[in-house]
Amino acid sequence: MFRQIAFVGVAATMVSGAALAEDDVKLGLMLPYTGTYAALGEAITNGIELAIEENGGKLGGRSVNLMRLDSEAKPGKAPQNMNRLVNGEGADVIIGPVHSGVAMGMIKIARQEGAITIIPNAGLNAATRQFCAPNIFRTSFSAWQTAYPMGKMAYDRGYRKIATIAWNYSFGKESLEAFEEGFKAAGGEIVKQFLTPFPKVEFQAYLTEIASLKPDAVFAFYAGGGAVKFVKDYDAAGIKNAIPLLGSGFMTDGTLDAQGPAAEGVMTTLHYAASLDNPKNKSFQKAYQDTYGKAADIYAVQGYDAGQMLVQALDAVKGNTSDKDALIKALAAVKIDSPRGPWHFSKAHNPVQNMYLREVKNGHNVVVQVAAEAVDDPATGCVMAQ
Structure with missing residues (x-):
């Protein structure tokens, strides 16, 4: 069975759910439940719950307590929130976050405390390169994986x-670098890279310059509202x-309804599409x-x-969480x-997984082909991967 406890913030008291049972497996969910990324946090949580429910609502024969703490997608609160779940609430496993900035704060505490941590999105x-650790796992992707195969x-x-364009922040820059690496390895040339101020969505001047450059194509990284406006x-x-x-793929995932016909024909690479026929x-x-x-989206899949x-x-391990x-x-x-x-973990604890080429057709991301099979992030700097 599930017990649900929710914390609005670090100073909050329990606001719903039953009292903890001593023999529960305690899962600390540090995800956004308010703000811009709230829908992603809910989708991940739904996926986690569904997988456990399919196992009779138990893990290793033990009941499960889901302790939800709203990360608010605020990096500055991440260490304090992580300490709350690990040392204050005694969580056996931490699951989170969505935001890469929050992940950095979580990883610091996870490495210090040895807390078993599963990253379902960031x-x-x-996370699986220079800051990898035996107790840190990721069920989603690295920025490199989602862009290099394109x-x-x-x-x-x-x-x-090709010209490239993205927001000027870490994930945007990592995505462009990965694409450029893959394109140059194949024999292509990058004519210009554009980095636009985050989170601004004024693109006209850049598009005018792109038109004058006349590249064969453009590779872009934007997500959410920025992706809607850019497309x-x-x-x-x-x-x-x-x-x-x-x-x-994040440019057309969760954004197609808002993008409408403007997204038709856009091609992306990602590790999932709802149209996958398996x-x-x-x-x-x-x-x-x-x-x-x-319908389930990529975030629900990663939580699942x-x-x-x-x-x-x-x-x-027959439900034994004491032997870490x-x-x-x-x-x-x-x-x-x-x-x-199917996927499995690399030595760095990142998924080794297929990447799919998708094309927007009639408002859906349709799989065109497998862009690359069993893609393994290079794990540069990860001592476990040596």
Whole structure:
């Protein structure tokens, strides 16, 4: 069974749920439940719950307590929030965050305290590179994984000269660097890189310059409201037919309804698409729709897989969370049958997974092909990967 406890903030008291039972597995969820990223936090939480419910609502034969703490997507609060869950509430496993800035604060405490931490979204490369640790796992992606494969895909489609553009912040820059690495390795040339102020969404001057450069295509990274505005502005500029738009998958994930016809034909790479034709994805989408009354997105998948890995690992250690070394070993050994396709952990604890080339057709991200199979992040600087 589930027990639900929610904390609004670090100083908050329990506001809902039952009292903790001594034999519960305590999962500390440090995710955004308010603000811009609240929908992502809820989707991840739903996915975790669904995976555990499919196992009878238990982990290793023990009841589960989900302790929700709103990260508010505020990096400055991350160390204090992490300490609250680890040392104050005694969480056996921490799951979070969404925001890469929050992840940096969480990782610092996780490394200091040895707290078992599962990252269900934040894609900063450093989490499974120079800041990797035996107790830190990620069920999502690295920035490199989602952009590097598009380099070869672009070259294979005949593009030889490409301009790149993204917000001037860490994930945007890491995405452009990864694409550029892949495109240059294939033989392509980057004619110009544009970095736009975050989180501003004034793109007209950049689009005018892109039109004058006449590259074969453009690769972009934007997400959320920025992706909606950029894709609409790109379409309105009248250059999409002459200069096709490519991107990291987050540019058209969760944004298509708002982008409307402007997104048609945009091609992206990502580790998931709702249209993936495999039995696990079909059963997952149905179960999620039946349970939550809406379609599952990539964030729900990443949460679901975090739940699946806990099911496997806790069953393997017969519910024993007191032996951290044994639990870490069991977590590292999981093999996940995911809606995105099968995956396993690299030595750096990042998923080794397929990346898919998708094209927006009739308002949906349709899988064109596997862009790259079993993509493993380089894990540069990770001592575990040596």
